[in-house]
Amino acid sequence: MKRLVLPLMIAWAAAGPARAQDDPTARLSLKGLDAVAVSVQPIGAAAERDGLSRVQLQAMVATRLREAGIPLLSPDEQLKRLRRPGLSVQVTTARLDTGEYLYAVRVAVVQWVASLDDPTLAVTAAIPIPATTWSPAGVLGITPAETLKRDVEASVVTMVDQFIDALRKANPRETALRAPGRRGR
Numbered sequence: 072m073k074r075l076v077l078p079l080m081i082a083w084a085a086a087g088p089a090r091a092q093d094d095p096t097a098r099l100s101l102k103g104l105d106a107v108a109v110s111v112q113p114i115g116a117a118a119e120r121d122g123l124s125r126v127q128l129q130a131m132v133a134t135r136l137r138e139a140g141i142p143l144l145s146p147d148e149q150l151k152r153l154r155r156p157g158l159s160v161q162v163t164t165a166r167l168d169t170g171e172y173l174y175a176v177r178v179a180v181v182q183w184v185a186s187l188d189d190p191t192l193a194v195t196a197a198i199p200i201p202a203t204t205w206s207p208a209g210v211l212g213i214t215p216a217e218t219l220k221r222d223v224e225a226s227v228v229t230m231v232d233q234f235i236d237a238l239r240k241a242n243p244r245e246t247a248l249r250a251p252g253r254r255g256r
Contacts, residue, residue, distance in 0.1 A: 093207040093237055100182065100204035101241035106142035107180070108149035108157040109133050118164040118172065122220040131224065132160060132231055139235045154182040155201070158234060162223055172219045178230035179206035207233040 111129040119125070133143055136158070149155050163175045183199040210226040 093205060093233055097205045098237050098241045101180065101238050104154070104156050104180075104182075104238060104242065106144050106148075106152075106156070107136070108144040108146060108155075109136065109160070110157055111160040112162070114162050115164045115166075117166045118162070118174075118219060121166075121172075121216045123162070123164070123223055124220075128160060128162070128224070128227060132158065132227065135228065135231050136235070141235065141238065154184075157181045158231075160227055160231075162227075164219070164223075166216070167213075171213050171215050173211075173213050174219065174223055174226075175209060175211045176223060176226040176230065177206065177209040178227065178234060179203045180234065205234070205237060207237075 109129060109132050111125050111132065114123055114125045114128075136143060144152065144156070149157060157180070159177075159179050159181050161175075161177045161179075165173045167173060180203065181201050182204045184202045184204065185199045207230050210230070212222060212226070214222045
């Protein structure tokens with residue numbers, strides 16, 4: 072099993088460019104986005120025992136977004152939005168025989184989209200599906216168990232800050248998304 076972990080995590084990291092990215096085209100998907108729901112995917116039991124907490128990561132991301140002036144959606148509010156925007160945090164860990172952790176972190180905006188590739192379908196007939204519309208490059212690292220929490224949290228903060236920056240660039244005139252303390256014109 073352990074022999075499969077490293078190749079799988081490397082493949083995960085290498086597949087990043089095939090997903091949504093943080094570039095001007097991907098940022099178009101953030102246009103008009105005025106709030107998001109936050110979800111942190113489950114974390115492995117060994118990593119939780121060594122101090123990495125899904126609940127703490129969720130609270131940290133929510134606080135970072137609130138401090139940046141980005142409103143958060145509850146799950147019920149998210150379902151009422153046409154695009155159902157969410158910021159998803161995924162942390163994958165594997166404890167190695169050396170006691171170190173191999174970890175991968177990914178932060179992504181997931182929204183409901185509809186394919187309009189079939190010209191015979193009317194826009195109203197398109198079936199929406201959830202898709203990653205924006206994501207910075209993921210992080211893959213190795214760290215001692217003692218610093219797993221710190222290293223993963225630092226990676227998540229960096230990527231959440233990239234999201235905040237990308238959202239502001241996509242919505243330059245939205246006062247709700249401006250840095251705290253700045254006044255609208």
